[in-house]
Amino acid sequence: MTPTEFASRLCLRPFSDENESDYGRFGPATPLKRAAVLIPVINRESGLHILLTQRANHLRNHPGQISFPGGKHDEVDDTLTDTAIRESEEEIGLNTRKIQPLGWLPELHTVSHFTMSPLVALVDGNQTFVANEDEVSDIFEVPLAYLMARKHQFYLTPEWQGKPSKIHFIRFENKLIWGATAAILQKLIRHIE
Template sequence: MDTHLLSHLLLHKPIDYSSSLLAHPRLINGNFKSAAVLVPIVKRESGFNLILTQRAPHLRHHPSQISFPGGKVEPDDLSLIHTAIRETNEEIGIAPAYIKPLAKLNTIPTISGYKVTPIVALIDENYTTAIDYGEVSSTFEAPINHLINPKNTYKHHIFNKNHTYNLIFIPFDKKLIWGVTAEIIHAMNYITA
């Protein structure tokens, strides 16, 4: 897979997000703010890994959840790529010089009122972090092969106010990846084609 990962990423269209999630009543006709996350990929001897964060437990939105670094677009941001890189640098201290943007995935709306654009980027293997503990409690790497393996992905049906939708869950190393982060990872299944 390693020799094909980046070419598939650049040349193939990702699968779409869960149609039941996109049909959630709070996501239809919503007034969304723009946001971007970095989907950071780093090459290791064993293959490619994703760099993920665990959000700080005191945050009002999504406390302690596993996520990609990112956040809302600020007025001075030049582009969504700039937003993702800036937020990554602010949250976990990866210097922009270590980040090489590769592809933009489909935008996904969130029930917290954002339209999030994932920016896939290759991270220099010698990167270092400087965590802002006001936003993030930790970072970790997880092998892409594990995360996109259908055997490691679970779907759970949620019933909420006459609406049914599926949530994707990906367990990894005593952590549970779910929500928008899991949707983005699941949409990356196309890179193994």
Template sequence: MNRSEFLQRYHHLRQIDYEADYPLRKTGRAAGVLIPLIDHPDGLTVLLTERAHHLRHHPGQISFPGGGAEPQDNTLADTALREAEEEVGLLRSEVDVIGALPEYRTISGYAMTPVIGFVKPGPVLTIDRNEVADAFEVPLAFLMDRRNHFAHFIERKQQRYPVYFMPWQNRLIWGATAAILRNLSSHLCDD
């Protein structure tokens, strides 16, 4: 899928059924994450990060660049772009923001807004090793193919929740990152 095909499918007018998020008792901490789509001539890829292994929360987990909103952020898109620059050196000027997915609440108390942006191939990344162990690309076609989505169900407070998984090479994309990618796939699927 290329940029033009992505935009055509993403901006359609049909109703989308999103994956259920985690119902929070109070308003979650606002966060913005960036879904950076690298626009290669042979198809789009998604830039993901592996969180640093020394972090207290979610060490080694695969995620999007992003984090909690700060007072200087005017919007959650600003948050996502600021965090992407801090974590992997992806400059705001290198990202063409085209939209966002609905807020996704997490069990850890965040209300994340996934911001979608196109990036030209070959961005020069400068990884902040205090936050990120690695950054890598995964073909969008792989992530959007529901045959690569797996679910495990957990029970919490007498409610059943799916936890999605997407194995990619020697990595496991799971949790909120996988659920957000699954929600994106709802925009792009053919049915």
């Protein structure tokens, strides 16, 4: 799939109104904090790749987990797009002039009481990504074709606060992508299939 085909599928197909239970709503029914993540899509000779990070092990929240660059919406951000791009610049050294935002996937409500907005963007891979060691221990890419193969995906449905809650998982090399990141990836894959 070329970057143009990828962008066309995102732009031409309407986002589906999926059942909220796909992600689940965790915690109290109070307003959640806002966050935005960037889903960097990079064109390589072997095809499209999705850039991911591994959070630093010393972080208080979600240490060592696989994630997208992004984070909490701050007062300095006029929009959630600003949040996703600013956080990506801080975490991986993203050159903000080398991205083409394509659109948003549906919001996700997390167990850590955030409403997360995922921004899909084509990112020029001809730049050096540098992990901010205060936040990120690793930066890596997963081929989109790998993510689209259902055999790498699975989920469990444990109970959370007395209700079943689906948790998504994707295996890649020596890494386990799970939770919100895996759910967003699966949402992206279903959208472009």
